[in-house]
Amino acid sequence: MDVQWVRVEPPKLGPRNSAVGLFFSMLLGVWYAQALEMSVGKVPFLEAVNGSTVMLPCSYSSCIGIENLYFNWQFNDNGTMHKVCESVIPSQGVEPHVSIYRERVEFVGKNRDSNISILLWNITFEDGGQYTCFGLNPKEKGKNHSAIFNLIVVDELRMVDNTLTIIIASAVGGAIALLMGFMLLKNFTLFVLSKLEEKNKECLVTSSGIDNTENGLSGSKADSKATPKKK
Ligand SMILES: *[C@@H]1O[C@H](CO)[C@@H](O)[C@H](O)[C@H]1NC(C)=O
Ligand SMILES: *[C@@H]1O[C@H](CO)[C@@H](O)[C@H](O)[C@H]1NC(C)=O
Ligand SMILES: *[C@@H]1O[C@H](CO)[C@@H](O)[C@H](O)[C@H]1NC(C)=O
Ligand SMILES: *[C@@H]1O[C@H](CO)[C@@H](O)[C@H](O)[C@H]1NC(C)=O
Numbered sequence: 009m010d011v012q013w014v015r016v017e018p019p020k021l022g023p024r025n026s027a028v029g030l031f032f033s034m035l036l037g038v039w040y041a042q043a044l045e046m047s048v049g050k051v052p053f054l055e056a057v058n059g060s061t062v063m064l065p066c067s068y069s070s071c072i073g074i075e076n077l078y079f080n081w082q083f084n085d086n087g088t089m090h091k092v093c094e095s096v097i098p099s100q101g102v103e104p105h106v107s108i109y110r111e112r113v114e115f116v117g118k119n120r121d122s123n124i125s126i127l128l129w130n131i132t133f134e135d136g137g138q139y140t141c142f143g144l145n146p147k148e149k150g151k152n153h154s155a156i157f158n159l160i161v162v163d164e165l166r167m168v169d170n171t172l173t174i175i176i177a178s179a180v181g182g183a184i185a186l187l188m189g190f191m192l193l194k195n196f197t198l199f200v201l202s203k204l205e206e207k208n209k210e211c212l213v214t215s216s217g218i219d220n221t222e223n224g225l226s227g228s229k230a231d232s233k234a235t236p237k238k239k
C-alpha cells in the first residue's frame with residue numbers, strides 16, 4: 009500500500025504535469041497551496057561508482073508551516089520497503105534526533121532550510137535502487153507526501169570506456185603499424201629488387217662488357233662455351 013502511494017506522486021513532475029498541477033492548484037486553490045511537499049530536486053536520480061559516498065537529497069516545504077513533522081527515508085528492496093531512518097521534527101529549524109536503521113547512513117540535512125538529505129557512505133551494488141523520502145505533517149490530518157530518488161550503482165564505467173578506447177586505439181594503431189610495416193616491407197622488397205636488378209644490370213653490363221671484350225678479344229672462349237652445349 010505504501011509502495012503504491014509512493015509511486016504516484018513525484019515522477020509526474022514533468023513540464024506537462026506541472027502545468028496540469030498548476031491548473032489543479034488553481035482549481036483547488038487553498039488546499040493545494042497549503043500541502044506539504046517533499047522534493048528530491050530536479051534530477052531525481054544519481055549514477056555513482058561502487059565504493060563512493062553519495063548524498064540522497066530531500067527537502068520539504070509547507071505553506072501552513074510544520075508541527076511535529078514526521079519524516080523517514082525508505083529503501084525499496086524488491087518491493088518491500090525498508091526504513092532507512094526516521095524522525096520527528098518539532099518545528100522549523102530545529103535539528104531533530106534521527107534514528108538510523110541502515111549501516112553507512114548519515115543524516116546530513118540537519119533540517120537546515122528544511123533539508124532532510126542523507127549521506128550514504130561507501131556504496132555497494134546492494135545499495136542501488138529506489139529511495140523514498142516520506143513526510144507526514146499532523147497539521148494536514150494524516151496526508152502522506154513522498155518523493156522518490158533513484159540510486160544507480162555502476163562498476164567503474166569510465167574504466168571500461170578507457171579499456172575500450174585502448175583496445176580500439178591499439179587495434180587502429182596495430183592496423184596502421186601493419187600498413188606501415190607492409191609499406192616498409194614493400195619498399196624494402198622494391199629496394200632489394202631494384203638493388204638486385206641493379207646488380208643484375210651490373211652483371212648484365214659487366215658480363216656483356218666482358219662478353220664484348222671477350223667477344224672482342226677472345227673468340228676462342230665463345231667457341232669453347234658453345235662446344236659443351238652441343239654435347
Ligand atoms: C567495485 O566493484 C568491482 C566489482 O565487484 C570491484 O572489483 C571493485 O573493487 C569495486 N570498487 C570499489 C571502490 O569498491
Ligand atoms: C528480486 O527480484 C528478482 C526478480 O524479480 C529476483 O530474481 C531476486 O531474487 C529478488 N531478490 C531478492 C533479494 O528478493
Ligand atoms: C568507508 O570506507 C573507508 C575506506 O575503506 C573507511 O575508512 C570508512 O570508515 C568507511 N566509512 C563508513 C561509514 O563505513
Ligand atoms: C542539504 O545539506 C547537504 C549537507 O549539508 C548539502 O550538501 C546540500 O546541498 C543541502 N541541500 C539543499 C537543497 O540545501
Ligand SMILES: *[C@@H]1O[C@H](CO)[C@@H](O)[C@H](O)[C@H]1NC(C)=O
Pocket residue numbers: 010013150151152
Ligand atoms: C500514510 O502513511 C502511514 C505510515 O506509512 C500509513 O500508515 C497510512 O496508511 C498512510 N495514509 C495514506 C492515506 O496513504
